[in-house]
Amino acid sequence: MNSLLSIVTRGQASRLLSVGKSIKLSNIYHGNFRVCSFSQQANKNQDVYYSKKHEYVIMESDSLARVGISNYAQEKLGDVVYVQLPEVDRIIELNEDVAAVESVKAASEVYSPVSGTVTDVNKSLETDFALINKSPLEKGWIFKVSLSDKDELKLLMDQAAYDKYLKNEADEEDDHH
Amino acid sequence: MPTLAAATRTSPKLLGELKIIQSASRDIFWNLALEDALFRRQKEQSKLSKPDCCLLIYRNKPCVVIGSFQNPWLECGVRDAEQQAVSVARRFSGGGTVYHDLGNWNLSLITPSAWYKREANAEFMRRLCERLAGPGNQVTVGQRFDIFNNSYKVAGSAAKLAQGAAYHHFCLLMSTDLTRLSACLRPSIREQVVTNATSSIRSPVANIVNPSVSSKLLLAAVTDELAHASDFGHPAGAAATISVGALDVCPENVASSVPGVSALSVQESADRLRSWDWVFGRTPKFQCQLPSPCSMTLTIDKGHIADLSDCRLRSFLVGQPFRASVLLPYVDCFRQTGLLDGAVLDQLERFFARLGH
Numbered sequence: 158m159n160s161l162l163s164i165v166t167r168g169q170a171s172r173l174l175s176v177g178k179s180i181k182l183s184n185i186y187h188g189n190f191r192v193c194s195f196s197q198q199a200n201k202n203q204d205v206y207y208s209k210k211h212e213y214v215i216m217e218s219d220s221l222a223r224v225g226i227s228n229y230a231q232e233k234l235g236d237v238v239y240v241q242l243p244e245v246d247r248i249i250e251l252n253e254d255v256a257a258v259e260s261v262k263a264a265s266e267v268y269s270p271v272s273g274t275v276t277d278v279n280k281s282l283e284t285d286f287a288l289i290n291k292s293p294l295e296k297g298w299i300f301k302v303s304l305s306d307k308d309e310l311k312l313l314m315d316q317a318a319y320d321k322y323l324k325n326e327a328d329e330e331d332d333h334h
Numbered sequence: 335m336p337t338l339a340a341a342t343r344t345s346p347k348l349l350g351e352l353k354i355i356q357s358a359s360r361d362i363f364w365n366l367a368l369e370d371a372l373f374r375r376q377k378e379q380s381k382l383s384k385p386d387c388c389l390l391i392y393r394n395k396p397c398v399v400i401g402s403f404q405n406p407w408l409e410c411g412v413r414d415a416e417q418q419a420v421s422v423a424r425r426f427s428g429g430g431t432v433y434h435d436l437g438n439w440n441l442s443l444i445t446p447s448a449w450y451k452r453e454a455n456a457e458f459m460r461r462l463c464e465r466l467a468g469p470g471n472q473v474t475v476g477q478r479f480d481i482f483n484n485s486y487k488v489a490g491s492a493a494k495l496a497q498g499a500a501y502h503h504f505c506l507l508m509s510t511d512l513t514r515l516s517a518c519l520r521p522s523i524r525e526q527v528v529t530n531a532t533s534s535i536r537s538p539v540a541n542i543v544n545p546s547v548s549s550k551l552l553l554a555a556v557t558d559e560l561a562h563a564s565d566f567g568h569p570a571g572a573a574a575t576i577s578v579g580a581l582d583v584c585p586e587n588v589a590s591s592v593p594g595v596s597a598l599s600v601q602e603s604a605d606r607l608r609s610w611d612w613v614f615g616r617t618p619k620f621q622c623q624l625p626s627p628c629s630m631t632l633t634i635d636k637g638h639i640a641d642l643s644d645c646r647l648r649s650f651l652v653g654q655p656f657r658a659s660v661l662l663p664y665v666d667c668f669r670q671t672g673l674l675d676g677a678v679l680d681q682l683e684r685f686f687a688r689l690g691h
Contacts, residue, residue, distance in 0.1 A: 263452075263492070
């Protein structure tokens with residue numbers, strides 16, 4: 158756990174410091190604490206898979222998953238002011254651009270890390286977009302999907318691989334400066 | 335097919351060429367389509383080990399440009415704009431509403447997403463504005479990456495992010511008609527509205543210089559600031575070369591002057607951006623409350639009336655597009671049949687008329 162914490166801390170700190178000077182160091186640690194607590198929480202009963210584009214898939218039953226953006230992604234984006242949800246019953250393909258999130262005047266595309274059919278969208282986001290910032294993996298999910306090909310999960314990263322991936326991103330960030 | 339990302343990840347470390355190009359078109363829809371085509375091209379380009387990127391400069395005839403998730407009826411006077419031949423456009427990037435005319439210059443930096451650097455782009459714009467404003471002016475970057483000259487906003491910004499590519503564009507007020515700007519940004523709907531669409535943050539604005547700056551001078555200033563880009567961590571500092579490409583890109587020459595961009599796809603995308611379905615139909619769902627004597631609530635979803643609290647009108651109006659050309663004939667019809675009393679119909683007529691054609 159300690160080594161994971163230090164990896165995430167370095168990645169997050171480097172990214173956040175490069176994004177905004179106004180962010181205090183204490184907030185970064187607070188952010189990391191949340192990353193760790195969430196991953197632990199989710200791992201207890203459910204598997205979390207991540208895409209390179211920072212979307213996650215959490216299996217809720219055998220073939221039903223909820224999809225959203227990772228804690229790293231929400232921290233990088235900042236305060237979410239709008240979320241465009243997909244239509245229920247829409248058939249989505251792997252890596253299809255299905256939703257959008259707006260934060261600080263930036264519109265970001267959200268891709269589906271799996272293919273299948275949208276069975277539900279998070280209606281509570283419509284009244285509180287900040288749920289994505291407050292609880293990205295739990296209350297801030299974006300849509301639920303009935304998976305058409307569970308083998309696609311093998312293309313995604315588990316928590317440990319994702320944490321390592323974030324570390325690589327942070328290193329590249331360091332290289333640029 | 336993506337494989338285990340951690341092993342195969344290839345993020346650009348250095349950029350190839352940064353090419354400055356300028357559109358000769360003054361059509362907002364075509365220019366937004368060109369910007370989108372360059373953004374799509376960038377997604378492909380970003381896969382290379384040393385991707386090229388570009389800076390697009392364009393100007394438009396008078397128009398109002400709303401953010402991707404905004405409500406045009408709350409951001410501008412749609413009917414007033416129509417009457418003055420001011421187009422209303424919805425862009426792909428986030429943020430708030432701006433007014434463009436030939437005195438406003440748009441600069442769009444299109445890069446691999448790893449090189450999307452908001453602070454550095456804003457600093458580049460700040461330096462550019464400082465140079466254009468001349469000595470004795472205080473030019474600063476605001477919290478939302480806008481540029482202020484002596485506390486008046488002179489440049490706004492917005493961005494679009496996707497896998498592989500991003501763009502950050504700025505509009506720079508040089509000699510814009512500020513009276514017309516204010517006139518165009520008066521809302522069409524002044525009644526009470528419930529919405530979660532992105533709202534604009536209104537700021538006092540000013541032009542940066544009054545005697546209009548030439549295209550040549552602006553280009554020289556841009557090139558010169560970019561040459562010093564490594565001083566402030568700007569992507570241009572990582573580019574192997576900075577060059578000036580086509581400065582007269584237009585529908586007739588786009589295929590030859592901008593490699594990798596198809597004239598037809600830009601045209602198709604421009605047509606889609608120009609459509610009512612895109613500009614108005616994509617408005618986030620909202621509710622509008624008409625006060626007495628109408629006293630009714632309208633729910634608008636996808637630009638169409640989805641619900642109406644007055645059951646007499648429901649069967650006629652639910653499902654209709656929220657536009658004057660469709661709704662006003664109904665008001666006439668109601669008047670003839672005496673379905674509603676005159677005061678209610680007058681109010682409805684005034685309300686619908688403001689929605690634009």
